[in-house]
Amino acid sequence: MTDLLIRNIRPMGGAARDILVRSGRIAAMGTMAAEGAPVLEGGGRLAIPGLVEAHAHLDKTLWGMAWYRNEVGPRLIDKIDNERAAKKTLGIDARRQSARQVALTVGHGSTHIRTHVDVDTECGVSSIEGVMATRDAHAEHVDMQIVAFPQSGLLVRPGTVELLDQAMRLGADVVGGLDPCAIDRDPKGHLDAVFGLAQQHGKGVDIHLHEPGEMGVFSMELIIERAEALGMRGQSVVISHAFCLGMPDTAAVDRLLADLARAEVAIMTTGTPSRPVPPLQRARAAGVVVGSGSDGIRDTWGPYGNADLLERAMFLGMRNNLRRDDEVELALDVCTTGGAAMMGLTDYGLAVGRPADMVLLPGATLTEAVVSRPRDRIVLKRGRVTARDGAAAFEVA
Amino acid sequence: MTDLLIRNIRPMGGAARDILVRSGRIAAMGTMAAEGAPVLEGGGRLAIPGLVEAHAHLDKTLWGMAWYRNEVGPRLIDKIDNERAAKKTLGIDARRQSARQVALTVGHGSTHIRTHVDVDTECGVSSIEGVMATRDAHAEHVDMQIVAFPQSGLLVRPGTVELLDQAMRLGADVVGGLDPCAIDRDPKGHLDAVFGLAQQHGKGVDIHLHEPGEMGVFSMELIIERAEALGMRGQSVVISHAFCLGMPDTAAVDRLLADLARAEVAIMTTGTPSRPVPPLQRARAAGVVVGSGSDGIRDTWGPYGNADLLERAMFLGMRNNLRRDDEVELALDVCTTGGAAMMGLTDYGLAVGRPADMVLLPGATLTEAVVSRPRDRIVLKRGRVTARDGAAAFEVA
Numbered sequence: 001m002t003d004l005l006i007r008n009i010r011p012m013g014g015a016a017r018d019i020l021v022r023s024g025r026i027a028a029m030g031t032m033a034a035e036g037a038p039v040l041e042g043g044g045r046l047a048i049p050g051l052v053e054a055h056a057h058l059d060k061t062l063w064g065m066a067w068y069r070n071e072v073g074p075r076l077i078d079k080i081d082n083e084r085a086a087k088k089t090l091g092i093d094a095r096r097q098s099a100r101q102v103a104l105t106v107g108h109g110s111t112h113i114r115t116h117v118d119v120d121t122e123c124g125v126s127s128i129e130g131v132m133a134t135r136d137a138h139a140e141h142v143d144m145q146i147v148a149f150p151q152s153g154l155l156v157r158p159g160t161v162e163l164l165d166q167a168m169r170l171g172a173d174v175v176g177g178l179d180p181c182a183i184d185r186d187p188k189g190h191l192d193a194v195f196g197l198a199q200q201h202g203k204g205v206d207i208h209l210h211e212p213g214e215m216g217v218f219s220m221e222l223i224i225e226r227a228e229a230l231g232m233r234g235q236s237v238v239i240s241h242a243f244c245l246g247m248p249d250t251a252a253v254d255r256l257l258a259d260l261a262r263a264e265v266a267i268m269t270t271g272t273p274s275r276p277v278p279p280l281q282r283a284r285a286a287g288v289v290v291g292s293g294s295d296g297i298r299d300t301w302g303p304y305g306n307a308d309l310l311e312r313a314m315f316l317g318m319r320n321n322l323r324r325d326d327e328v329e330l331a332l333d334v335c336t337t338g339g340a341a342m343m344g345l346t347d348y349g350l351a352v353g354r355p356a357d358m359v360l361l362p363g364a365t366l367t368e369a370v371v372s373r374p375r376d377r378i379v380l381k382r383g384r385v386t387a388r389d390g391a392a393a394f395e396v397a
Numbered sequence: 398m399t400d401l402l403i404r405n406i407r408p409m410g411g412a413a414r415d416i417l418v419r420s421g422r423i424a425a426m427g428t429m430a431a432e433g434a435p436v437l438e439g440g441g442r443l444a445i446p447g448l449v450e451a452h453a454h455l456d457k458t459l460w461g462m463a464w465y466r467n468e469v470g471p472r473l474i475d476k477i478d479n480e481r482a483a484k485k486t487l488g489i490d491a492r493r494q495s496a497r498q499v500a501l502t503v504g505h506g507s508t509h510i511r512t513h514v515d516v517d518t519e520c521g522v523s524s525i526e527g528v529m530a531t532r533d534a535h536a537e538h539v540d541m542q543i544v545a546f547p548q549s550g551l552l553v554r555p556g557t558v559e560l561l562d563q564a565m566r567l568g569a570d571v572v573g574g575l576d577p578c579a580i581d582r583d584p585k586g587h588l589d590a591v592f593g594l595a596q597q598h599g600k601g602v603d604i605h606l607h608e609p610g611e612m613g614v615f616s617m618e619l620i621i622e623r624a625e626a627l628g629m630r631g632q633s634v635v636i637s638h639a640f641c642l643g644m645p646d647t648a649a650v651d652r653l654l655a656d657l658a659r660a661e662v663a664i665m666t667t668g669t670p671s672r673p674v675p676p677l678q679r680a681r682a683a684g685v686v687v688g689s690g691s692d693g694i695r696d697t698w699g700p701y702g703n704a705d706l707l708e709r710a711m712f713l714g715m716r717n718n719l720r721r722d723d724e725v726e727l728a729l730d731v732c733t734t735g736g737a738a739m740m741g742l743t744d745y746g747l748a749v750g751r752p753a754d755m756v757l758l759p760g761a762t763l764t765e766a767v768v769s770r771p772r773d774r775i776v777l778k779r780g781r782v783t784a785r786d787g788a789a790a791f792e793v794a
Contacts, residue, residue, distance in 0.1 A: 069722050273715050274715065290415050301720065303767075304715055305768075315670075317701070323691075323699035323700070324467045325468070326468075328700060335505050364463070365464050369702070371700045371701050
């Protein structure tokens with residue numbers, strides 16, 4: 001792979017340096033001569049490692065389709081049922097739509113994506129196949145993990161466990177789960193099935209846990225028990241959303257955070273402003289690995305979202321009342337290094353020897369970049385420019 | 398004033414129409430010939446009335462100044478004290494900074510601003526004078542109301558009441574107040590002083606009320622009592638933030654909402670994600686007038702904000718879990734018509750006879766515009782283009 005000299009950038013807002021890329025990796029950082037390598041002029045931009053979209057739903061965004069007028073009912077199950085039907089009536093093609101969202105996500109600076117993909121008794125594993133096709137087509141633009149996700153329930157819809165098994169055999173990376181009490185009505189059965197599949201395939205799990213308060217605490221305890229009993233350490237178990245950690249009982253929350261840290265179970269929070277959310281600073285202080293993501297964007301659930309993980313860092317900061325520069329930098333860290341740790345990535349970071357996955361963007365400081373969310377961004381994946389000014393440098397169907 | 402024909406726009410997302418402007422006002426809406434008037438081609442854009450920035454702090458943004466590294470302590474009083482000192486050490490000039498924020502605000506589509514302006518025993522009324530100079534300099538670009546705001550406390554800092562009186566005599570439009578219990582430690586004394594000044598000058602009041610829970614309820618009751626006793630109807634009394642309305646005791650909240658509606662006392666909410674906030678839909682359903690605003694942007698309190706009231710509508714929607722299109726349209730209404738009502742504007746709206754204050758912007762629907770926050774906007778004030786593509790069409794010092 002061609003060498004590249006990235007000149008005059010400020011890694012993490014520090015002093016101006018050059019970065020030499022060889023074979024897609026950071027070969028050196030400092031001040032150096034081009035010596036024949038092509039030069040990318042950084043113009044004094046900040047450099048941060050590639051943003052990490054650690055929780056997406058690529059298979060079901062409506063991005064690029066006709067505007068969908070949302071008139072869906074208020075309950076969670078209304079949205080789930082409406083979506084399953086809309087996939088057919090609107091023609092939400094998982095391959096096409098996931099490719100569109102990949103372009104959008106990379107355009108904003110992400111170099112890694114973990115996406116949950118619906119598996120149910122109506123769509124079967126077709127969405128998994130569609131997103132896998134996108135993963136293959138864009139392998140040079142983004143690294144992708146696929147979670148086989150029982151969005152419509154696991155035990156409540158017989159046949160779904162077998163479909164999850166099929167999805168894992170096809171090549172999904174992680175076994176998904178969803179609200180063991182509130183949706184599946186059988187927490188032990190649900191979690192035994194999810195962890196059973198994970199053990200069978202030698203993979204991790206990533207469970208959507210929207211359950212509030214004490215119900216969520218109960219489910220979280222069951223998850224941590226299984227992670228520890230099965231020796232699934234090192235963030236191979238992730239709890240997404242974890243709204244129960246936003247409950248007012250801070251003593252209970254602190255106990256859970258200590259349990260999560262000890263068990264090396266990670267959490268993912270989007271900083272949803274309308275729900276209780278995990279306290280970011282306390283979770284990090286307790287040693288819990290925290291990633292973040294966009295969750296669904298512009299889908300039948302709601303119209304919000306643009307797959308910009310830099311904006312997500314701002315949302316996390318606003319939600320957690322982070323005002324000091326060091327606090328805002330923590331939010332950015334969650335959207336980069338935190339997400340990478342949550343995804344179990346070991347070959348990540350703005351350091352010599354690591355893949356040249358990074359974003360160059362204007363700003364006096366990291367915090368200014370987070371709150372300004374400049375459109376002017378240069379995104380590199382393994383040393384190649386994949387996006388400029390918010391637009392992917394590649395075409396999607 | 399020159400006539401203008403705005404061709405092919407979709408008012409509030411409806412069918413394409415033309416708008417004829419005469420003498421700065423909407424003279425006709427329909428399909429019509431130019432008949433010699435200059436033509437502004439709308440290209441099928443949506444048209445909405447001018448956005449209303451109903452709660453700003455123009456005098457103390459750091460926008461355009463060197464990046465300020467925030468290392469301020471966690472308490473409210475830390476931020477207040479730090480800011481009062483920083484005004485001198487950083488050289489935060491109220492005239493210069495307010496002009497910068499006017500350009501930013503108009504650039505995003507606002508045609509009206511209510512700004513609180515600090516009055517205290519250190520800066521005296523100098524910030525009021527600075528913002529008044531900006532109001533005069535940009536009178537053709539934006540309509541502005543100035544609230545004389547005792548940011549550092551009223552009774553706790555002797556001499557401030559007299560300074561507020563001076564600010565009102567200089568030409569401030571509204572008497573401000575701040576946390577009668579939590580900051581001023583004397584709710585009766587504080588509110589009697591604020592309402593006394595308002596009566597004396599024949600003006601309204603707009604009180605920052607951050608006080609949570611039962612303390613905030615108590616202060617709110619005292620405010621409503623005074624509004625009713627003094628016959629200050631028609632939103633001449635505004636309670637900004639009103640965090641206590643976000644308390645879990647929904648019965649108490651519903652009672653307060655009914656009281657506010659009966660007394661014609663309006664509220665202003667930014668939809669702060671890190672605090673309890675007034676429930677938007679329930680407040681509107683109860684008949685309470687609700688406006689919104691940016692609050693402080695990029696100041697010594699925190700780095701967030703960009704004075705974009707369209708993005709504010711999105712924040713309100715996200716905070717209040719508004720997902721249906723009709724719900725998101727409600728959030729936009731708060732940032733337009735709601736803010737106008739809160740400010741007591743009677744000459745506002747996208748209707749024949751009203752000033753031609755509007756924003757033209759792309760989008761299939763209003764909801765798409767809110768969640769996409771397109772940079773492509775044409776802003777008109779009394780029929781003249783004041784901004785395009787996010788940039789004001791006028792210079793500031």
